[in-house]
Amino acid sequence: xxxxxxxxxxxxxxxxxxxxxxxxxxIFSSILVMLAGANPFNVFSLVIKGAAGTQFALLETLxxxxxxxxxxxxxxxxxxxRLWNIGAEAQLYIGAVMTVVLGTxxxxxxxxxxxxxxxxxxxxxxxxxxxxxxxxxxxxxxxxVVTTLLLxxxxxxxxxxxxxxxxxxxMGLGWPQSKRIIAEAKLPRIITGKRLHYGxxxxxxxxxxxxxxxxxxxxxYEMRAVGHNAEAARFAGxxxxxxxxKTALISGGLAALAGFSEVAGLKGNLTLDLSPxxxxxGIVVAMxxxxxxxxxxxxxxxxxGIFVGADAMSRSANVxxxxxxxxxxxxxxxxxxxxxxMRYRIRxx
Amino acid sequence: MDENAAGKAEEVLRLSGIxxxxxxxxxxxxxxxTLRRGEVVAxxxxxxxxxxxxxxxxxxxxxxxxxxxxxxxERLAPGDxxxxxxxxxxxxxxxxxxxxxxxxxxxxxxxxxxxWRPFLDRRAARERISKLAADYGLAVDPDRQISDLSVGExxxxxxxxxxxxxxxxxxxxxxxxxxTPMEVEALFNTLKKLVADGLSVIFISHKLxxxxxxxxxxxxxxxxxxxxARQIGETDTHDLAQLMVxxxxxxxxxxxxxxxxxxxxxxxxxxxxxxxxxxxxxxxELRAGEITGLAGISGNxxxxxxxxxxxxxxxxxxxIRIHGETMSGWSPRKALANKLGRIPEDRHATGxxxxxxxxxxxxxxxxxxxxxxxxxxxxxxxxxxFAREIIADYDVKCPSENAxxxxxxxxNMQKLILGRALDGDxxxxxxxxxxxxxxxxxxxxxxxxxxxxxxxxAAILLISEDLDEIQSLSDRIVVMSEGRLSAxxxxxxxxxxxxxxxxxxxxxxxxxxxxxxxxx
Numbered sequence: 001x002x003x004x005x006x007x008x009x010x011x012x013x014x015x016x017x018x019x020x021x022x023x024x025x026x027i028f029s030s031i032l033v034m035l036a037g038a039n040p041f042n043v044f045s046l047v048i049k050g051a052a053g054t055q056f057a058l059l060e061t062l063x064x065x066x067x068x069x070x071x072x073x074x075x076x077x078x079x080x081x082r083l084w085n086i087g088a089e090a091q092l093y094i095g096a097v098m099t100v101v102l103g104t105x106x107x108x109x110x111x112x113x114x115x116x117x118x119x120x121x122x123x124x125x126x127x128x129x130x131x132x133x134x135x136x137x138x139x140x141x142x143x144x145v146v147t148t149l150l151l152x153x154x155x156x157x158x159x160x161x162x163x164x165x166x167x168x169x170x171m172g173l174g175w176p177q178s179k180r181i182i183a184e185a186k187l188p189r190i191i192t193g194k195r196l197h198y199g200x201x202x203x204x205x206x207x208x209x210x211x212x213x214x215x216x217x218x219x220x221y222e223m224r225a226v227g228h229n230a231e232a233a234r235f236a237g238x239x240x241x242x243x244x245x246k247t248a249l250i251s252g253g254l255a256a257l258a259g260f261s262e263v264a265g266l267k268g269n270l271t272l273d274l275s276p277x278x279x280x281x282g283i284v285v286a287m288x289x290x291x292x293x294x295x296x297x298x299x300x301x302x303x304x305g306i307f308v309g310a311d312a313m314s315r316s317a318n319v320x321x322x323x324x325x326x327x328x329x330x331x332x333x334x335x336x337x338x339x340x341x342m343r344y345r346i347r348x349x
Numbered sequence: 350m351d352e353n354a355a356g357k358a359e360e361v362l363r364l365s366g367i368x369x370x371x372x373x374x375x376x377x378x379x380x381x382x383t384l385r386r387g388e389v390v391a392x393x394x395x396x397x398x399x400x401x402x403x404x405x406x407x408x409x410x411x412x413x414x415x416x417x418x419x420x421x422x423e424r425l426a427p428g429d430x431x432x433x434x435x436x437x438x439x440x441x442x443x444x445x446x447x448x449x450x451x452x453x454x455x456x457x458x459x460x461x462x463x464x465w466r467p468f469l470d471r472r473a474a475r476e477r478i479s480k481l482a483a484d485y486g487l488a489v490d491p492d493r494q495i496s497d498l499s500v501g502e503x504x505x506x507x508x509x510x511x512x513x514x515x516x517x518x519x520x521x522x523x524x525x526x527x528x529t530p531m532e533v534e535a536l537f538n539t540l541k542k543l544v545a546d547g548l549s550v551i552f553i554s555h556k557l558x559x560x561x562x563x564x565x566x567x568x569x570x571x572x573x574x575x576x577x578a579r580q581i582g583e584t585d586t587h588d589l590a591q592l593m594v595x596x597x598x599x600x601x602x603x604x605x606x607x608x609x610x611x612x613x614x615x616x617x618x619x620x621x622x623x624x625x626x627x628x629x630x631x632x633x634e635l636r637a638g639e640i641t642g643l644a645g646i647s648g649n650x651x652x653x654x655x656x657x658x659x660x661x662x663x664x665x666x667x668x669i670r671i672h673g674e675t676m677s678g679w680s681p682r683k684a685l686a687n688k689l690g691r692i693p694e695d696r697h698a699t700g701x702x703x704x705x706x707x708x709x710x711x712x713x714x715x716x717x718x719x720x721x722x723x724x725x726x727x728x729x730x731x732x733x734x735f736a737r738e739i740i741a742d743y744d745v746k747c748p749s750e751n752a753x754x755x756x757x758x759x760x761n762m763q764k765l766i767l768g769r770a771l772d773g774d775x776x777x778x779x780x781x782x783x784x785x786x787x788x789x790x791x792x793x794x795x796x797x798x799x800x801x802x803x804x805x806x807a808a809i810l811l812i813s814e815d816l817d818e819i820q821s822l823s824d825r826i827v828v829m830s831e832g833r834l835s836a837x838x839x840x841x842x843x844x845x846x847x848x849x850x851x852x853x854x855x856x857x858x859x860x861x862x863x864x865x866x867x868x869x
Contacts, residue, residue: 236713
């Protein structure tokens with residue numbers, strides 16, 4: 001068996017293989033569902049209904065997709081330049097910390113001034129969290145997989161310290177949670193009375209901006225060149241270390257926006273369960289999207305839909321909602337396989 | 350060797366009618382070859398003549414479209430790399446396949462033990478290795494780690510590895526390319542001992558004098574076919590050269606140079622080691638309208654020199670002068686800004702970005718200029734137009750400017766690099782191994798382009814391990830050895846033998862000082 005590179009994959013082939021990957025994941029999950037003693041058709045229709053069957057379900061899916069778009073973009077940008085940012089979780093929490101530090105009354109000006117200030121501050125903080133590992137990587141060759149991953153634990157423990165100390169809500173009955181942000185710091189809801197907030201719009205806009213940067217700008221070109229072949233990039237005169245640092249700033253900033261949008265748009269305060277692993281799921285989202293910024297939006301909605309749908313399904317079909325994890329994981333595996341098949345042709349002898 | 354004995358000796362390997370096509374290209378066309386017990390047969394041919402393809406077929410990496418292989422009278426299963434090993438064929442590749450972090454002993458014994466016996470019988474292995482080493486003059490300490498060994502020692506480990514696996518037929522792919530003359534001599538002694546013990550050797554090379562020195566018979570390949578076969582006693586280097594390149598020796602019709610002023614100079618430049626030796630206080634001047642050829646055995650500082658000029662390896666001391674101006678903080682960007690065009694040694698690793706398109710690759714040096722970007726936005730139309738221009742001017746064979754570079758052949762990649770490096774008529778050109786691995790057509794194309802650039806007044810540094818290439822193109826030749834340079838000589842001033850002596854590191858003492866005198 002041998003792999004031969006294919007010419008540039010066409011759009012049709014890309015879509016075809018993506019469809020095949022989804023089909024493969026569905027078949028694999030079905031087997032597990034049957035092993036759990038349920039009817040896969042029933043389970044899948046419940047998942048779909050739970051994810052998009054009603055207005056409530058659909059809005060819930062989009063709400064859940066919002067932080068995943070941000071973290072997915074963060075990972076996609078970093079991975080494109082071969083900066084293995086496994087620390088989106090940490091950057092998300094730092095973004096959330098900045099949001100409550102500035103949004104709980106430290107500054108009191110109208111929304112149109114306050115929200116941009118908080119956003120910028122959150123992005124800067126997230127960017128700096130990733131800049132450290134990026135500099136360690138370019139200066140001393142320290143593996144950023146290790147540093148960014150471990151920073152997650154450091155940052156989460158740090159947040160825990162803040163929530164037990166300086167940021168603790170005195171009215172919180174002793175719970176480790178921050179004060180609630182003031183009304184001016186809140187992102188408005190898109191539809192009154194529903195949970196979907198303008199963070200979602202911000203996420204879509206961010207995806208468009210990231211797409212434009214990667215596709216059209218000098219910086220995007222440099223990032224792709226460094227990611228594909230750093231040695232050739234350096235030879236051509238591309239300032240590799242500076243490009244990696246810029247990549248880190250963008251990636252960290254995007255991940256921090258996830259934390260900002262969750263606090264300012266949805267939760268209103270900071271607790272330690274703000275993110276059920278959105279930073280890590282961002283890796284899955286980015287890989288499913290083949291690191292394409294616009295694909296990240298679709299992949300995030302897909303993953304969010306499965307989680308939301310599986311929650312609803314498990315309530316009525318008596319199949320544990322863990323099946324959502326299995327579905328997402330198997331979708332990732334089939335997608336990675338499909339990506340390889342898009343780029344290579346298998347020759348049997 | 351006694352001619353009668355060689356004539357009667359049994360046939361150990363027979364390739365008959367091997368044909369292999371890659372699309373339109375026929376890499377091997379009905380090649381037949383026999384190897385007898387106790388002889389060394391040279392497989393001679395230029396880069397791209399089909400030597401490597403043929404050996405890859407023998408080793409089952411490729412399957413021949415037509416033809417048969419017999420080893421010791423038995424047909425070898427096609428397309429099975431294990432078959433050749435089991436049949437007693439061992440190969441020493443040009444690029445070694447050793448595990449750097451393991452000992453010599455482990456490297457040799459690796460993979461020879463059944464997995465059901467996980468603990469290597471080290472004593473027996475050590476004894477066997479010592480005996481093989483003593484018998485064939487392959488001295489190497491079995492307990493040293495590969496990463497501590499010199500290139501010559503690594504090659505010995507590779508040969509021992511093959512012998513340890515009971516190879517009776519040994520194939521050496523360009524074994525002398527990386528060796529010093531003394532190591533070459535030791536290798537030849539080993540080969541003589543091996544064939545005296547009844548082994549057979551295929552010696553792949555494009556160096557005529559080596560073939561004459563060590564082989565019994567020679568088979569010459571040219572563009573995929575057997576151009577001729579000779580007993581060594583019945584031929585000479587001139588005859589072989591003609592067979593190798595065709596009926597007529599191409600007259601590299603190089604008009605005399607009209608050297609101008611010094612455009613680029615290194616003064617007492619030193620660097621850290623890079624891909625072999627680092628630079629040791631070398632002084633080098635490149636003049637307008639002149640090709641300076643740099644000869645030397647691989648690993649003697651050529652990589653460091655190329656990287657220092659290209660701007661990827663900083664000088665630890667000394668200075669770089671371009672257009673008479675001393676530069677500080679030399680970098681690829683500075684090199685480009687000062688009209689220095691660079692052709693890197695390794696197209697795949699440093700020259701091109703395989704997973705990006707032709708258009709994306711050709712702008713990789715000039716993208717920050719206003720020609721290709723404004724306000725941080727890349728003008729992809731300009732990039733595509735530039736790519737199409739290079740494709741047309743340099744006759745690059747590729748589907749379109751959007752094709753990924755990985756899909757192009759080495760020669761076409763090199764043309765893209767030439768197009769990128771020579772765009773805007775650079776004043777100084779660094780050409781590092783510009784023809785390595787190219788077929789004859791592409792080689793002469795690259796040569797033509799370099800001479801054209803010279804004739805319009807560029808100062809060119811040609812770094813090559815191929816002494817013939819250096820001698821035919823260069824107006825002035827310097828030899829590099831262990832990071833130092835010899836005094837320059839003009840075209841035809843030193844014989845190949847004299848250059849060889851310099852390459853071996855003798856008579857380098859007049860190095861930098863001599864250079865300065867010439868510069869006056």
